[in-house]
Amino acid sequence: MVQNSVEAAARAMARARHVVVFTGAGVSRESGIATFRDAEEGIWRKYDPMEMATLEGYLRDPAFVWAWYEHRFGIVAGAEPNPGHRAIAELEQLFDSVTVVTQNIDGLHQRAGSTDVIELHGSMHRFACLHREHGGFRLADFAGQEDRPPRCPVCGDLIRPDVVWFGEALPREELDRGQRLSAACDAMLVVGTSGIVFPAAALPLQAIHSGATLIDVNPEPSALSSQATIYLKGRGGDIVPQLVEELRTRREPG
Numbered sequence: 001m002v003q004n005s006v007e008a009a010a011r012a013m014a015r016a017r018h019v020v021v022f023t024g025a026g027v028s029r030e031s032g033i034a035t036f037r038d039a040e041e042g043i044w045r046k047y048d049p050m051e052m053a054t055l056e057g058y059l060r061d062p063a064f065v066w067a068w069y070e071h072r073f074g075i076v077a078g079a080e081p082n083p084g085h086r087a088i089a090e091l092e093q094l095f096d097s098v099t100v101v102t103q104n105i106d107g108l109h110q111r112a113g114s115t116d117v118i119e120l121h122g123s124m125h126r127f128a129c130l131h132r133e134h135g136g137f138r139l140a141d142f143a144g145q146e147d148r149p150p151r152c153p154v155c156g157d158l159i160r161p162d163v164v165w166f167g168e169a170l171p172r173e174e175l176d177r178g179q180r181l182s183a184a185c186d187a188m189l190v191v192g193t194s195g196i197v198f199p200a201a202a203l204p205l206q207a208i209h210s211g212a213t214l215i216d217v218n219p220e221p222s223a224l225s226s227q228a229t230i231y232l233k234g235r236g237g238d239i240v241p242q243l244v245e246e247l248r249t250r251r252e253p254g
């Protein structure tokens with residue numbers, strides 16, 4: 001595994017024009033949002049993903065799963081983007097194009113100022129009815145309803161968060177664009193993912209396969225780190241701002 005320095009990573013990215021930033025739950029850890037598979041405090045240590053993040057699990061006990069998502073809404077509503085999110089947004093000043101492809105549903109990249117974000121697993125800020133006939137609802141749209149989960153104002157069906165649950169297909173347009181950009185990018189910066197949830201985890205492999213420079217940032221080596229051009233051991237909020245500073249010294253503002 002090629003553990004290296006931020007300088008080496010900046011040197012490897014310096015000539016890139018089109019950059020993809022691929023992120024997972026780890027990039028939001030320093031904003032107080034738990035990751036899924038962390039040894040101690042990972043969400044899936046406390047909850048069964050097949051109960052909390054599948055359509056079958058939701059239908060078995062909608063009120064229980066909805067309450068869990070309301071709990072997560074509260075945590076995300078109280079969270080702020082961290083220096084990692086902000087540094088990723090600053091990359092847009094240094095390259096011809098920067099697209100964030102995220103597995104996160106928290107919306108913190110957009111709040112940090114990233115202008116081109118692909119949400120592969122949806123967003124907890126959007127809601128739809130069970131089979132997504134009607135969507136694009138906001139939580140405020142259900143303020144007048146007692147029921148929890150609320151009901152679709154159009155068809156009366158159960159409402160669900162507009163996120164991708166296990167066993168469900170990813171949104172077609174987002175996945176296609178994510179795959180296209182991963183195959184075409186000159187460099188991919190990966191921050192905070194274990195790299196084991198598919199088909200999302202195939203995008204970094206696509207970038208490597210297409211000859212892109214891949215920089216992986218993670219305090220613990222992941223399934224991807226051994227295949228990275230450069231693995232940077234550390235937290236996103238520490239490493240990515242340093243990387244942006246290094247890149248600034250090497251590139252004229254885009």
Ligand code: BV8
Nearest residue numbers: 024025026035036037103166167168192193194197198236
């Ligand atoms: C599908 C939304 C079929 C909900 C999520 C092939 C092989 C094996 C399995 C499969 C396969 N194909 C499909 C599967 C099944 C499954 C899958 O991949 N299972 C895995 C677990 C083996 N995939 C699916 O079910 C997908 N759907 O395949 O459908 C289909 C196809 C067509 C038509 C119909 C059906 C759907 C998957 C999406 C599920 N939804 N979330 C919600 O959040 O409530 S997945 C969930 O895991 C999150 O979205 C998350 O993003 C994703 C990945 O996790 P990570 O983000 O990587 O988080 P993790 O905790 O694992 O890692 C955090 C990392 O951060 C760690 O490495 C840690 O060291 C690091 N870190 C910690 N602190 C920091 C840090 N890094 C930087 N800085 C720090 N400070």
